[in-house]
Amino acid sequence: MLTLQCPYCGVQADETELAPGYEAHLKRYGPGSSPEEFESYMFARKNPKGVHFERWRHAYGCGKWFLAARDTNTLEVFGTYPAQSSAPPADLVAKIKLKRPEWEGYK
Amino acid sequence: MRRYSVFAIAREALRYHSGWDRAWRSPTPKASYDAIIIGAGGHGLATAYYLGKNYGITNVAVIEKGWLGGGNTGRNTTIIRSNYLQDPSAAIYEKARSLYETMSQDLNYNIMFSPRGVIMLAQTHHEVRGYLRTAHANALQGVETQYINAARVKELVPIINIDGPRYPVLGGLYQPRGGTARHDAVAWGYARACSDMGMDIIQQCEVTGVRSEGGRVVGVDTTKGYIGTKKLGIVVAGHSGQVADMAGFRLPVEAVALQALVSEPIKPCMDVVVMANTVHGYMSQSDKGEMVIGGGTDGFNNYTQRGSFHHIEETLRALVETFPMISRLKMLRQWGGIVDMTGDRSPLISKTPLGNCFINCGWGTGGFKAIPGSGWAMAELMAKGEPGPLAAAFSIDRFKEGRFIDESVAAGVAH
Numbered sequence: 001m002l003t004l005q006c007p008y009c010g011v012q013a014d015e016t017e018l019a020p021g022y023e024a025h026l027k028r029y030g031p032g033s034s035p036e037e038f039e040s041y042m043f044a045r046k047n048p049k050g051v052h053f054e055r056w057r058h059a060y061g062c063g064k065w066f067l068a069a070r071d072t073n074t075l076e077v078f079g080t081y082p083a084q085s086s087a088p089p090a091d092l093v094a095k096i097k098l099k100r101p102e103w104e105g106y107k
Numbered sequence: 108m109r110r111y112s113v114f115a116i117a118r119e120a121l122r123y124h125s126g127w128d129r130a131w132r133s134p135t136p137k138a139s140y141d142a143i144i145i146g147a148g149g150h151g152l153a154t155a156y157y158l159g160k161n162y163g164i165t166n167v168a169v170i171e172k173g174w175l176g177g178g179n180t181g182r183n184t185t186i187i188r189s190n191y192l193q194d195p196s197a198a199i200y201e202k203a204r205s206l207y208e209t210m211s212q213d214l215n216y217n218i219m220f221s222p223r224g225v226i227m228l229a230q231t232h233h234e235v236r237g238y239l240r241t242a243h244a245n246a247l248q249g250v251e252t253q254y255i256n257a258a259r260v261k262e263l264v265p266i267i268n269i270d271g272p273r274y275p276v277l278g279g280l281y282q283p284r285g286g287t288a289r290h291d292a293v294a295w296g297y298a299r300a301c302s303d304m305g306m307d308i309i310q311q312c313e314v315t316g317v318r319s320e321g322g323r324v325v326g327v328d329t330t331k332g333y334i335g336t337k338k339l340g341i342v343v344a345g346h347s348g349q350v351a352d353m354a355g356f357r358l359p360v361e362a363v364a365l366q367a368l369v370s371e372p373i374k375p376c377m378d379v380v381v382m383a384n385t386v387h388g389y390m391s392q393s394d395k396g397e398m399v400i401g402g403g404t405d406g407f408n409n410y411t412q413r414g415s416f417h418h419i420e421e422t423l424r425a426l427v428e429t430f431p432m433i434s435r436l437k438m439l440r441q442w443g444g445i446v447d448m449t450g451d452r453s454p455l456i457s458k459t460p461l462g463n464c465f466i467n468c469g470w471g472t473g474g475f476k477a478i479p480g481s482g483w484a485m486a487e488l489m490a491k492g493e494p495g496p497l498a499a500a501f502s503i504d505r506f507k508e509g510r511f512i513d514e515s516v517a518a519g520v521a522h
Contacts (some may be wrong), residue, residue: 002407006232015418020406022361029437035507043359043450047348055113072362072408 021055131302139335149170151342152297153482160489176294182444186287195500202478216296225285230274323462345445347468372396386425453512
């Protein structure tokens with residue numbers, strides 16, 4: 001079973017306690033943006049087979065959104081971090097690089 | 108190709124079954140083809156078959172990473188229905204259902220199509236209204252469905268509990284001509300027919316790159332070397348994102364795991380397919396007697412072909428509530444498949460930003476029922492370079508233009 005640590009309350013929460021929220025760090029385009037920009041925000045997804053940055057909510061805990069780095073091919077969780085981040089923290093990226101040398105890095 | 112018939116069985120019976128041919132050849136790839144299809148599942152093989160049958164294009168290779176029909180074609184719950192709300196969906200799924208009716212004769216291969224009927228239970232007042240609306244829409248689309256009351260549901264499915272404590276059965280959307288078919292046989296039948304037309308089905312051959320020149324596809328790199336092609340069709344379901352990445356574009360698709368399971372075999376007890384979308388579970392009985400059960404998807408990106416245990420628990424809880432007699436049944440096998448979900452839960456049969464490269468994906472949790480219709484439409488797109496009437500609405504551009512085919516509301520979760 002998938003277990004993620006909530007970065008706010010520190011609880012090791014299993015997936016029945018969490019609500020998944022798909023890809024993280026999407027650029028949210030607003031009024032006046034082009035159809036292409038809206039498409040990239042709302043529909044186009046990286047959907048990688050490997051390292052994935054994604055949103056989760058501690059639904060049956062503190063209720064807050066947070067972000068996680070996870071391997072979609074092995075279900076290994078690399079780490080979690082607060083939702084108030086515009087890019088993955090450098091130490092987490094370094095940790096993933098160490099475990100997945102072939103990974104191209106966060107793009 | 109030797110035709111299968113009662114005479115062939117009699118002939119072989121007299122000579123110890125020593126004269127059966129292999130159903131399809133396993134050739135080494137040629138240097139180039141007129142068309143390459145990546146993915147030898149149902150949709151890919153159907154595309155190849157109709158390219159040959161409808162358009163006379165037979166210099167075709169179907170390339171498969173694993174073994175033929177080993178992906179979602181061998182992992183689904185084999186349900187065939189076409190009771191969709193939106194016109195483009197109803198058109199392509201009804202085309203597929205009607206092709207299933209004659210497929211065994213067409214392919215000279217018994218796909219065991221069994222039009223036993225499909226009932227989608229209405230268990231809330233919203234669902235009653237939704238299915239009444241769908242039944243009216245189907246009448247206008249020429250798809251034969253009817254809304255039936257709870258007493259009729261009980262008559263068709265004696266083992267059902269229509270007075271459940273949480274969600275009593277209020278009625279149902281019944282499609283008498285829906286049903287099931289043998290999923291492996293669909294892939295095998297198409298493969299045999301394609302091989303007979305001279306097409307090459309190349310298994311254990313993974314595509315590692317897509318080569319292009321001047322914005323047009325010229326070939327693919329594979330684990331068996333480079334293979335040139337004039338046209339490329341990507342029909343790889345769960346791994347569409349990876350192949351699209353090789354071809355240099357992004358898709359409005361996310362891969363998630365969908366689970367299914369079967370029980371131990373029991374005596375015949377249910378001769379229709381029942382889908383309960385509110386409590387979320389669906390069930391039919393296979394010819395072997397196993398209860399075939401469809402579960403739910405996990406809500407996170409996943410390529411592992413296995414899903415979370417608590418989803419199985421949810422599905423079984425829902426089905427025990429609906430069919431109390433299954434509460435003591437043992438479950439024999441459970442498995443997962445990687446489904447490609449689009450933003451509006453409808454498929455893509457589309458041109459791509461790369462010239463002469465076409466994609467067929469996004470069937471999500473409901474691809475098996477669409478196989479012949481999808482292959483028919485994809486073959487037309489690949490042969491002519493432009494989509495025909497069945498495929499036109501399913502282009503990638505609909506996500507840019509906001510022209511969604513929104514079936515997620517109409518079809519519920521079990522899509």
